[in-house]
Amino acid sequence: MMSFLDKIFRCDCPVTSAMDIIGDRWTLVVIKMMLLEYKKTFKEFSESDESIAPSILSNRLKMLEKDGFIRKVKVAHNLKTNYYILTEKGLSLSPVIIELAFWSHHNIKRFDNPIVNVKDKTELFNIIIDRYKSNTAVL
């Protein structure tokens, strides 16, 4: 399994290299589940509307961990459940996800989420990240 530290990029272009990392059908979707829907466990990801197959989910979680976007943690008195949480690097993708959400809201389908009404985007990023952090503070 490769992390993007040793990934061979198609070329030197930063945008293209970004697509080498997140340019597939699932990577940003899983990060979105975490960032905006506060999903944390394999089960929660599995049961989401997207119906991600367990083999794909397992693979993406491993990749995301290798690339440093997420961390896998356990809580005391529960040896079974793994909790996946976004790292600062994972959170750094929130502007991209939010721009995608805005774009989709205006071009594909309405987003029933108060975030589309916030005017100042920089402030919005902070709100979303703060919410995420308070939601995962216990972990």
Place this chain on the structure above:
Amino acid sequence: MMSFLDKIFRCDCPVTSAMDIIGDRWTLVVIKMMLLEYKKTFKEFSESDESIAPSILSNRLKMLEKDGFIRKVKVAHNLKTNYYILTEKGLSLSPVIIELAFWSHHNIKRFDNPIVNVKDKTELFNIIIDRYKSNTAVL
């Protein structure tokens, strides 16, 4: 060939639906070539650093046209060359691409482009779109 008007989305989520449209290794890369590098012809796309295969390029251009992101035009006195230009809908993706560029600049590889120094992003989007339009005004 399907356009996204009749595409079946995985679920109702706007972000996921956006990934159903642009979540692959090439779609945003081709749009980036147009928006930031002013590439316009099949030949120019083919000769770019990314080394896109002609079959993939052909397929993506068709999809992008079907989905209304680009238009294919010819100029007078040249029956051979096709020029592909971004529509308003295609240009509406520029905030997403620019956020990707910023993210990559800070997390993967430096972006040798003055855009990374512009402070106000809304203003930046306008600058990029204006530049693109003046560059394609003749078409």
Place this chain on the structure above:
DNA sequence: ATATATTACTTTTGATTTGATAGTAAAAGT
């Protein structure tokens, strides 16, 4: 006018990725 080069593709074929289904193993609940 003819030959060569250019542009824009399509076709073919093989490799890789995706995704549905089934199965396994350890921990937790009853």
Place this chain on the structure above:
DNA sequence: ACTTTTACTATCAAATCAAAAGTAATATAT
């Protein structure tokens, strides 16, 4: 002790991707 839950792994068919070669129309050079 038995059942359920959680977190996966394994298998395999289908879809997609990608490299290479081939084709066709237009444009340019001689």
